[in-house]
Amino acid sequence: MSLKGKRIGFGLTGSHCTYDAVFPEIERLVLAGAEVLPVVTFTVKSTETRFGKGEDWVQRIEDLTGNKVIDSIVKAEPLGPKIPLDCMVIAPLTGNTMSKFANAMTDSPVLMAAKATLRNGKPVVLGISTNDALGLNGVNLMRLMATKNIYFIPYGQDDPVKKPNSMVARMTALSDTVLNAMEGKQLQPVLVERYKDES
Numbered sequence: 001m002s003l004k005g006k007r008i009g010f011g012l013t014g015s016h017c018t019y020d021a022v023f024p025e026i027e028r029l030v031l032a033g034a035e036v037l038p039v040v041t042f043t044v045k046s047t048e049t050r051f052g053k054g055e056d057w058v059q060r061i062e063d064l065t066g067n068k069v070i071d072s073i074v075k076a077e078p079l080g081p082k083i084p085l086d087c088m089v090i091a092p093l094t095g096n097t098m099s100k101f102a103n104a105m106t107d108s109p110v111l112m113a114a115k116a117t118l119r120n121g122k123p124v125v126l127g128i129s130t131n132d133a134l135g136l137n138g139v140n141l142m143r144l145m146a147t148k149n150i151y152f153i154p155y156g157q158d159d160p161v162k163k164p165n166s167m168v169a170r171m172t173a174l175s176d177t178v179l180n181a182m183e184g185k186q187l188q189p190v191l192v193e194r195y196k197d198e199s
Contacts, residue, residue, distance in 0.1 A: 004033030080116025091127025
């Protein structure tokens with residue numbers, strides 16, 4: 001299967017420190033011929049952090065994809081019935097958004113786009129970046145892993161010494177995960193080594 005001509009929704013949530021790993025993967029989807037429709041949470045659009053301003057990230061993803069961001073629940077709803085996606089990606093997926101998604105809450109454009117995609121029986125690909133994947137959010141992670149049409153970019157602990165509950169996706173596997181998901185398969189192994197001991 002090829003990405004050429006596929007319509008991919010791409011949701012960004014507020015794990016700002018992960019954007020530098022995600023944007024090259026968005027570019028890879030575009031270069032492979034996919035039409036990428038960017039969707040952002042309110043946090044992405046309005047927050048300024050040491051990693052940059054929300055408005056700058058929005059401009060960057062619009063320039064990269066050639067499409068305006070979908071930044072409201074109303075704008076995201078048509079991604080189900082009127083503008084169906086071949087796949088919806090959420091990367092990075094924060095623990096906050098993960099817990100809401102696992103518990104059927106739809107309070108952001110990204111979650112609405114994901115819900116609309118599942119309603120059409122199409123795959124949703126998740127790239128986690130959360131400090132509590134092995135903590136309170138563990139139950140939500142496993143609920144999503146057991147849900148039909150939800151697939152994960154392979155992930156692992158990024159700092160088991162200082163942040164033992166933290167897990168982050170290997171974003172370089174994003175395109176391969178999407179290709180497999182569109183064929184109804186989870187890219188394996190889903191649990192990977194993310195930590196390198198420098199000692």
